[in-house]
Structure formats: C-alpha cells, structure tokens
Amino acid sequence: xxxxxxxxxxxxxxxxxxxxxxxxxxxxxxxxxxxxxxxxxxxxxxxxxxxxxxxxxxxxxxxxxxxxxxxxxxxxxxxxxxxxxxxxxxxxxxxxxxxxxxxxxxxxxxxxxxxxxxxxxxxxxxxxxxxxxxxxxxxxxxxxxxxxxxxxxxxxxxxxxxxxxxxxxxxxxxxxxxxxxxxxxxxxxxxxxxxxxxxxxxxxxxxxxxxxxxxxxxxxxxxxxxxxxx
Ligand code: CA
Numbered sequence: 001x002x003x004x005x006x007x008x009x010x011x012x013x014x015x016x017x018x019x020x021x022x023x024x025x026x027x028x029x030x031x032x033x034x035x036x037x038x039x040x041x042x043x044x045x046x047x048x049x050x051x052x053x054x055x056x057x058x059x060x061x062x063x064x065x066x067x068x069x070x071x072x073x074x075x076x077x078x079x080x081x082x083x084x085x086x087x088x089x090x091x092x093x094x095x096x097x098x099x100x101x102x103x104x105x106x107x108x109x110x111x112x113x114x115x116x117x118x119x120x121x122x123x124x125x126x127x128x129x130x131x132x133x134x135x136x137x138x139x140x141x142x143x144x145x146x147x148x149x150x151x152x153x154x155x156x157x158x159x160x161x162x163x164x165x166x167x168x169x170x171x172x173x174x175x176x177x178x179x180x181x182x183x184x185x186x187x188x189x190x191x192x193x194x195x196x197x198x199x200x201x202x203x204x205x206x207x208x209x210x211x212x213x214x215x216x217x218x219x220x221x222x223x224x225x226x227x228x229x230x
Contacts, residue, residue, distance in 0.1 A: 007032045010027055011036075011037065011047055012024065013038075013046075015039060026114055026115060027118065040066070047077065048076070053122050081096075082101070083096045083101045085107065094224055097177045102121045102174050103173075136172075136217055150208055160185065169228060172228045175221050178197050201218055
C-alpha cells in the first residue's frame with residue numbers, strides 16, 4: 001500500500017458517485033492518490049488545498065458549469081486538466097480546450113484510456129522547454145536548430161509548415177483545437193478558417209508520416225482538432 005500512497009495526487013471532480021468511484025479505483029490501481037470532489041465549489045477549493053498534479057473534471061456538475069471551474073483553476077494554476085464529457089457535446093469540449101484544458105474523454109471511457117491520458121498529461125506538463133531533438137518514430141525535430149529529419153534525411157518545410165509542426169511538438173500529447181492552432185500559427189483574425197489547418201496538416205503528413213492516409217504522428221480528433229502523438 002505504500003507505493004499507492006506515494007503516487008502523484010489526482011483530483012477528480014465528478015458528481016455521479018458511481019463514476020467517481022470507478023475513476024478512483026482505476027487511478028488508485030495505477031498508483032495515483034485520488035482526491036475527490038462532488039461539485040464545482042468543492043473541486044475549486046480542493047484544486048488549491050490538495051495540490052493535485054492532474055485534475056479530472058466532469059463538465060456536467062450540479063452547482064456550476066465545468067468550464068467555469070476550469071477557467072477559475074486556470075487563473076492561478078497550470079495543472080493539467082482532463083475534461084469528461086458526454087457524447088455529442090463537441091462544442092463544450094472545444095470551449096474547454098480553448099480555455100486551457102489539456103485533454104478530454106467521452107463517457108463512457110475505457111479505464112486504460114483514462115490512466116494513459118492522465119499519465120501523458122502529467123508527463124507533458126513536467127517536460128521543460130525542449131532542448132535538442134525530439135524523436136517521434138522515424139522523425140526527429142530540433143526546435144533550436146529548426147531542423148526536421150525523417151529517416152536521417154532533412155525534410156524541407158515551408159515557414160508555415162514549420163510553425164505548425166513546432167506548435168504540435170511543444171504541445172505533444174495535448175489536443176489542440178482548430179481555433180487554437182489558427183490563432184497561434186496564422187493569427188487571431190484567422191480563427192474561423194479551419195480549411196487552413198486541414199491543408200497544412202495534410203502537407204505535414206505527406207512529408208512526415210509513413211502512411212499519410214493513416215497518420216500516427218499528427219492524429220485527427222474528430223470534430224475537435226489534432227493531437228501530436230510524440
Ligand atoms: Ca455529471
């Protein structure tokens with residue numbers, strides 16, 4: 001039991017007792033310490049007192065909107081936040097990702113998926129500003145030298161392709177919405193031009209992926225955006 005007690009603390013904000021219990025069992029069996037809150041107010045209080053290394057946040061809470069909880073957490077903390085959402089609530093998920101959530105899971109989710117996402121979120125937040133090359137499969141990306149290689153060969157990227165790839169690499173593992181990508185790479189006035197992301201992601205895939213039609217590096221999050229699986 002000592003190993004379990006020593007694991008990273010995760011705060012679960014979820015009003016449905018059965019789901020909360022399931023999440024607790026799942027995370028504890030992977031070595032996390034689980035703190036629980038059953039509404040937004042308690043969740044906000046615990047997000048500062050319990051010093052969690054990740055927060056699992058249900059969007060449908062009895063006392064306040066999950067996105068409001070997220071926004072208040074973000075005012076004072078960069079703790080990774082994973083959103084739990086019901087199906088057909090893409091717009092809510094997108095709003096949360098744009099407001100600084102790291103990832104999302106659609107209910108019902110697989111237990112292994114939850115553990116993997118929590119671990120990834122913690123790992124990515126801990127990673128300081130990258131130095132040297134990042135290796136993802138056959139691709140290596142050196143952000144300092146601005147050199148991208150595939151199988152040892154230099155890949156020529158346009159300025160925009162490079163800016164897009166660098167954004168993905170710096171946010172590896174995170175889901176980035178179309179809007180966020182457009183604002184970061186093209187600027188705020190392009191926030192609605194999601195055809196840009198589709199075209200440029202397509203170009204990057206052609207240059208970097210083994211099988212551009214079945215990508216493993218830049219993965220599509222259907223209806224939401226993209227995730228760099230580095
Ligand atoms: Ca709920």
